[in-house]
Amino acid sequence: MTSTVGIHTIRFIVLLLVQVVICNNINFLGYINPYIYIIFIFLFPIRDNRLTLLLLSFLLGLFIDMFSDSGGVHAAASVVLAYARPVLLKTSFGMLYEHQSVKFTTTDIGSLFTYITFGTLIHHLTLFSLEIFNISSILLILKKTLFSSTFTIIVSILIIILFSRNRK
Amino acid sequence: MQQIFNFVIRNKTFLLFLLLFCISLGFTIQSHSYHKSTFINSANALTGGVYGTVNSIDEYFGLKDQNELLLEENRRLRRQLLNIPSASDSSYIDTSYSKVPYRITSAEVYKNSYSRMNNYLTLNKGKNDSIKQDFGVITSNGIVGIIDNTSNNYSRVLSILNKKSRINAKLKNTNHIGSLTWDGKSSQFTQLIDVSNFAPIKVGDTIVTGGQSAIFPKGINIGVIDDFKTDIGGDTYIIQVKLFNDMTNIGAVYIIENLDKEEIKSLEMMTDD
Secondary structure (H helix, E strand, C coil): CCCHHHHHHHHCCCCCHHCCCCCCCHCEECCCCHCCCCHHEEEEEECHHHHHHHHHHHHHHHHHHHHHHCCCCHHHHHHHHHHHHHHHHHHHHHHHHCHHHHHHHCCHHHHHHHHHHHHHHHHHHHHHHHCCHHHHHHHHHHHHHHHHHHHHHHHHHHHHHHHHHHHH | CCHHHHHHHHHCHHHHHHHHHHHHHHHHHHHCCCHHHHHHCCHHHHHHHHHHHHHHHEEEEEEEEHHHHHHHHHHHHHHHHHCCHHHHHCCCHHHHHHHCCEEEEEEEEEECCCCCCCEEEEHHHHHHHCCCCCEECCCCCCCEEEEEEEECCEEEEEEEEEECCCCCEECCCCCCCEEECCCCCCCEEEEEEEEEECCCCCCCEEEEECCCCCCCCCEEEEEEEEEEEECCCCEEEEEEEECCCCCCCEEEEEEEECHHHHHHHHHHHHHHC
């Protein structure tokens, strides 16, 4: 039990630092950044309390906001993702989730991909809608969501695969 | 009463979600209004410390560029120095420069952003170096922004690449003034709006600060005119300004304090009454 808490605490801090120190400064093609800190929300243990997840996501988002001077947009997007997570899990893992036996390290890559893709899209759409905060720039919002999501999905899946191999 | 409790317990996840979402929405909206974002910003000890550590490593990679910038500035300053007529061989004394109205502090950029709609920089000088809100920030090439928030050791700059930024600017050759804004599209261009269409405008003309706001001194370089068109109303120009500064590569900046600011402010207050 303590080791799980330890792993997630370390993951929280490492993802936060990697996000603000490296990923916020990539600016691929001028404005595309991956937001990999949401891996923490994706990989949070399923059996744990949803309230804990909501609070932790809020905190994580708030720290990212503090570092990147973005008001509260990351916090809002993370909370939305955390709230939507059970639905995502149900659609992507189906029966496995019903039986509470999803293990992210051993699931097949297809389900994992669906899960991450939908989660990232929800998160980024909320993020950019709030950041731009102007319904007349809907095309800009969609463009940013699409490009950044692609980047985030690729990097997240690579990170998850890379680090799950190590543990086996 | 029982039913209310039951309702809360049944929907506790949703209620918590709603609460947290509203809090973050509150922060977001607060950050969209100028001069109010006080709580969540990168000018605090934690974020400043982290960015400081990263910057101390990162600055080694930009040493060559920064050196070249400094050399270029030295060259320009030296040329100005050599061209000043020495005081002894001139009977003419310029009384307007007898007192220095501006105090200059140098600072290092710990964090810079330019890809979002509202961009900020974090500097390593704060209240302890008597940096306050509304001081101007420039580099050797041109303006960068205005100090927006300070903590004891760090300060946050509202970049000119920010939708909230409005800076008084004018054409270098004439005194036609306008406001410098940003449309959020490119980090190389800003827009100068509200310029009267009596102004003689040519592509390639220089835009400088206007000196009407008591933040920046008059005549600090901003950029050159890249393109211009008439506003929908037909009375004013919208000018596309190509910045002298490469906003994506800023290492060292100067913070300008106008020592006469209080005097100017109090004078303007009096005329308002």
